[in-house]
Amino acid sequence: MKRICVFCGSRSGRGDTFLALARSVGTELAQRGIGIVYGGGRVGLMGALADAALEAGGEVIGVIPHALERAEIAHQGLTALHVVISMHERKAMMGNLSDAFLALPGGFGTMDELFEALTWQQLGYHEKPIALLDNGEFFAPLLGLLQRMLDDDLLTIESYGRVRLAASLADALADPAMARALTSSRDGGQ
Numbered sequence: 001m002k003r004i005c006v007f008c009g010s011r012s013g014r015g016d017t018f019l020a021l022a023r024s025v026g027t028e029l030a031q032r033g034i035g036i037v038y039g040g041g042r043v044g045l046m047g048a049l050a051d052a053a054l055e056a057g058g059e060v061i062g063v064i065p066h067a068l069e070r071a072e073i074a075h076q077g078l079t080a081l082h083v084v085i086s087m088h089e090r091k092a093m094m095g096n097l098s099d100a101f102l103a104l105p106g107g108f109g110t111m112d113e114l115f116e117a118l119t120w121q122q123l124g125y126h127e128k129p130i131a132l133l134d135n136g137e138f139f140a141p142l143l144g145l146l147q148r149m150l151d152d153d154l155l156t157i158e159s160y161g162r163v164r165l166a167a168s169l170a171d172a173l174a175d176p177a178m179a180r181a182l183t184s185s186r187d188g189g190q
Helices: 017-031 044-055 087-096 108-122 140-151 169-174 176-181
Strands: 003-007 035-038 060-065 080-084 100-103 130-133 164-166
Touching: 003 017, 003 108, 017 035, 017 044, 017 169, 035 044, 044 060, 060 087, 080 087, 087 108, 100 108, 108 130, 130 169, 164 169, 169 176
Parallel strands: 003 035, 003 100, 035 060, 060 080, 100 130, 130 164
Antiparallel strands: none
C-alpha cells in the first residue's frame, strides 16, 4: 500500500475549519486506498485525521516519541503505533514509512516536520514530493517568507520550486510528482 505522511497540529485551532479539513483528508485518503503515516496523537487535527481515516476503513500508522505519548495522548486504535525515543527518530521513521508528504495547518511541530522533510529533499536524502494543503491561505505568510528567501538569494529557485501549494487534496494528489509517488511500486516492500 502506498502511504502519505501527513504533518498537522496536535491542537484543533480556532473554529471548525481546520478540523473539517483534517477529517476530509483522512476520509478521502482512506477512500483512495492511500495509507496515512502521522504523529500518532488522538487529539487535535492529528486525532481528527486518524479517526476519519479509520472510520473510512483506511490504514493509519502513528509514530510518537515516548515523552509525548501522554501529552499528545497516543491514539490506541491505529493500524500500528510506533513509540520511539526522540523527535529525530519520529521524523526519520515517518519519512521512511511514507512515499510522499502533505502538510496541513499546525504549529511549531508541524513546521519542524515540514522543514526537515524539505531540507532532506534539498540535500538529496529523498525525492519524495511535498505538498502544503492550503484551503484558506493558512500558508500564505510562509510562502511570503520563502519568496523573501529567494529574493535575498538565500534559497535557490530549485529549492523554492520544491514547495507545492494545493487548494484541495485532489489538487495535491493530481500533481505529477505526487501521482507518480503514490501509484508506482514501493521499493524494498516497506
